[in-house]
Amino acid sequence: MRFRSLESRIVTLFLVLLIVVQLVGLLVIQRGIDSNARTSIASELVNGSKVFARLMDQNAQNLRNGARLLSRDAGFLAAIGNTDPDDRATIESALANHGRRIKASMTMLVSPERKVVASTSDAQAAGLEHMVMSMLEKAEQADGANGIAIVERLPYQIVVVPVKAPLTIGFVVMTFPLDERLARDMQETTSLQTLLLTRDSKGNWLPVASSLAPSAVGSIMAQLQGMGRLPSDAFDVDITSDKLSVRMTPIGEDDGQVAVVMLGRSINEATAEYARLERWLLGLTAAGIVVCVVASVLTAKRIAQPLRQLADTAKKLEQGDYKVNIESSRADEIGELAHAFGSMRDGIAKREQEVRRLAYWDPLTNLPNRAQFLLLLNDAIADARKRAGSAYVLMMDLDRFKHVNDVMGHSFGDALLKQVAGRLLQKLANRRHPAQVARLGGDEFAVLLPGSDLDQAVVVASEILQALESPLSLDEQMVDIGAGIGIAGFPDHGMDGEELLSKSEVAMYAAKQRNEGAVVYEDAIDKGSQQSLSLLTELRQAVENNEFRLFVQPKVTLATGRVVGVEALVRWQHPVRGNVFPDQFIPFAEQTGFIRVLTHWVLERSAELCHALAQRGIHLKVSVNLSTRDLLDQELPFKFGEIFMRHHVSPGAFCLEITESAIMDDPVRAQQTLERLHGMGCDLSIDDFGTGYSSLAYLKRLPVDELKIDKSFVLNMANDVGDAKIVRSTIDLGHNMGLRVVAEGIESEAAWHILAEMGCDQGQGYFMSRPMPADQLASWVETWRAPALAE
Known part of the structure; x- marks a missing residue:
């Protein structure tokens, strides 16, 4: 059973849960046992202290009774009353005999004058004399007194009884040693270990009597050394193979010495029954674990085995x-x-x-799609490679299909694609070599010609174009549709399917641009495409690296020769190619949308120039060209407003030039943008007027201030009567609509005078100035002189 398997996890979970529960239970039980045992032992020790006190009282009472018997003995009384020395021997004999009967260690007689008359032990009598004398008064008043005395660090129980006849004629004193007998009696009575101790005034402990073994007593004494005050509660002491819970009770004090009884209870004995219960619990836990392991393994197998089979099934499904x-x-x-x-x-x-x-199949036409076609193409290439043959691909894109979709709707377009697919299949069905038609996406189709050479591929492409020349009939609508076809083949143009598809696509777009029907792939076509791909990256880097330069061409009033404005132009100073002309990158920028970045850059630099000229007292209107992409940007007025505010220039200082074709791509959105720009104060100009296909109906609704006549009409105006008529008519049209008219392409003084006679308002061209760097404009304006004024 693997450790990370489900079975092992189930078994581990069961075991962990069981062990945790059992451990928690054992811990709780053990703590309960310890608590109960401690409580029971503490109660036993307290009761033992009371029993010991009662035992001491009983001993004292026995001594007092024995002393009273002696004090009432007639012979003893008579002997005390005589002062004969022989009677003193009688007294001492009586004291010794009576003391032996009650097991007293010492018996003595004290006179009413507080002097020792006789004793059975002079040494003890001398040691006890001080304490005995302090007890005489109490004994006389209470008919007896008892206490604890310590002689030579050994404790004794003392009893003092007055001898009366009827007046007090003396005192009988008896002592009882606290020894092993007392400790054993206490142990037999209470089952508590008993240890009698004394402590001198210096804090040194001395064991007197004990029910414990000598080794245990020695261990306890070692742990008591250094103890200051007697603890009021029970505490633990370690002995040879056990631990005692003990309680120390003082039983007497004599001249700075203390007699103490230590009662102890074995913790092991107190918890013996509980320990047997714990062993039973541990046995039950072990048995439970074994049963749990068996049950959990069986349960885990019942659960995991079907799941393992399902996992194997899932792997087979995966395969x-x-x-x-x-x-x-x-x-x-x-x-x-x-x-x-x-x-x-x-x-x-x-x-x-x-x-x-x-x-792998197109759901609309039921033809192979691009993925399936690529597989078929790679198979055909592999077969051609084995036979040292060739295979060709035709990629076709329909003409005007987007227009059909926009006008007739997508359902009509789908039906049209089905008919085109059917016509292609019909055309290629009777070929001697099999051909495979596929729809790659949108209105793009491809034809695979395995085993064909270039001449055969060109013939097939021509046949397809002829087949598509016949109008398609659909829903009582006749649709003329054409196509552009790109041709590429193995091994001439590529060695794998992806490469052939890519190159046939390049050739197809070249065919559509050239309007040639079918084009065979050439390296020159692809180089142009690769240059286009890298051009966008270079344009972005040009903005980041500040490679663009702002150029301007002055605009002059033809009647007076005064400079009234400039047209802003952009030039590209490429670090490798040098100067790149605008017609090499502006059309591409318009196609890719990068023209918006260029427009923003030109307007930013133009605003800087306008502000700098105004500071020098030169106030000119700057013309900036807008493209179709710019006009479709509804945020353009807001962006221009930010630039004007940032450079502190007025919108009235700018004229925005728009071509007719830019307006006609989306007249509604273009008009909305132009109206907002005109509302800000910017002048608007129609650039290259006369070259587009716009309607005057749109033109009259636009907020335009200026018309610019395209230079193609101005350049040959002096020699071409037709161009002159077009220019005159345009000038009249502009004036009739209240517009300012500007002529481009003035390259001679004669053209200047002709345009002035026709009433043209302004002009620009090489005759006045070629485009110049923006930083040279101020000095040019200061030195400019119009030809008419120079005469």
């Missing part, structure tokens, strides 16, 4: 084997999962079949 058998006889959730797997297998098989069809 595409949809015929694998799935057991689903169980009625539980596993059976439901197996049944769901079976349903999923059937659903995946159906969807994969559909996905495969959609992935």
Whole structure:
């Protein structure tokens, strides 16, 4: 069973849960046992202290009774009353005999004058004399007194009884040693270990009597050394193989020495029954773990084995084997999962079949799509490579299909594509060599010609173009449709399918641009395409690296010769190619949308120039060209306004030039943008007027201030009567519409005078000045003199 498998995880989970629960239970039980044991031991020790005190009282009472018997003995009383020395021996004998009967360690007689008359032990009598004398008064008043005395660090229980006849004629004193007998009696009575101790005034402890073994006593004494005050609560001490919970109780004090009894209870003995319970619990836990392991393994196998089978089934499904058998006889959730797997297998098989069809076949025309065509093409190339033959691809794009979609709708366009596909299949069906037609997407089709050479491919392309020349009839509508075809083949133009498709596409776009019908791929075509791909990157870098330069061409009033404005132009100073002419990058910028960036750059630099000229007292109107892309940008007025505010120039200082074709691409949006720009204060000019196809109906609705006559009419105006008429008519048209008229392309003084006579307002051209760097404009304006004024 692998560790990371589901079985191992289920078994591990069961075991961990069981062990955790058992450990928590054992911990709680153990703490409960310890708490209960401690409480029970503490109670036993407290009760033991009371029992010991009672035992001491009983001993004291026994001593007092024995002393009273002696004090009432007639012979003893008579002996005390005589002062004969022989009677003193009688007294000492009586004291010794009576003391032996009650097991007193010392017996003595004290006179009423507080002097020792006789004793059985002079040494003890001397040691006890001080304490005995302090007890006489109390004994006389209470008919007896008892206490604890410590002689030579050994504790004794003392009893003092007065001898009366009837007046007090003396005191009988008896001592009882606190020794091993007392400790054993206490241990037998309470089952508590008993240790009698004394401590001198310096804090040194001395064991007196004990029910413990000597080694245990020595261990306890070592732990008591250094103890200051006696602890009021129970505490633990370690002995040889056990631990005692002990309680120390003082039983007497004599001249700075203290007698103490230590009662102890073995913790092991107190918890012995609980320990047996713990062992039972541990045994039950071990048995439970074994049972849990067996049960969890069986359960895990019952759960994991079907899942493992389903996982193997899933791997086979992943490999595409949809015929694998799935057991689903169980009625539980596993059976439901197996049944769901079976349903999923059937659903995946159906969807994969559909996905495969959609992935490799066009659903509209039922022709192979680009992916399937690429597979067929690579197979044809592999076959041609083996035979040292060739294979060709024709890529075709329909003409005016977008217009058909826009006018007739997409449903009509789809039906048209179906008819084109049918016509291609019909045309290629009777060929001796098989041909495969495919729809690559949109209105693009491709034809694979395996085993064909270039001449045969050109013939097939010509036949396809002829077939498409016949109008298509659809929904009672006759549609004329043409196509541009690109031709590329193996091994002349490429060595794999992707390369051939790419190069045939390049040739197809060349065919559409040249309007030549069919074009065979050439390296020259592709170089132009590669240059176009890199041109956009170079344009972006040109803006970042400040490679563009602002040039201007002055605009002069023809009647007076006064400079009234300039047209802003852009030049590209390429670090490798040198000067790049505008017609080499402006059309591409318009196609890709980069023209918006250029327009923004030109207006930014023009605003800087306008502000700089105004500071020198030169006020000119700057003309900036707008493209179709610019006019479709609804945010253009807002962007221009930001530039005007940033450079502190008035919108009235600018004239925005728009071509007729730019307006006609989207007249509605163009008019909205132009109206907003005109509302800001900018003049608007129609550039290259007369070369487009615009309607005057649109022109009259636009907020235009100026017309610019294209230079193609001005250049030959002096020699071409037709051009002169067009120019005059344009000037009259502009004036009739209240517009300012500007002529481009003035390259001679004669053209100047002719335009002035015709009433043209302004002009620009090489005769006045070629485009110059913007920083040279101010000095040119200061030195400019019109020819008429010079005369």
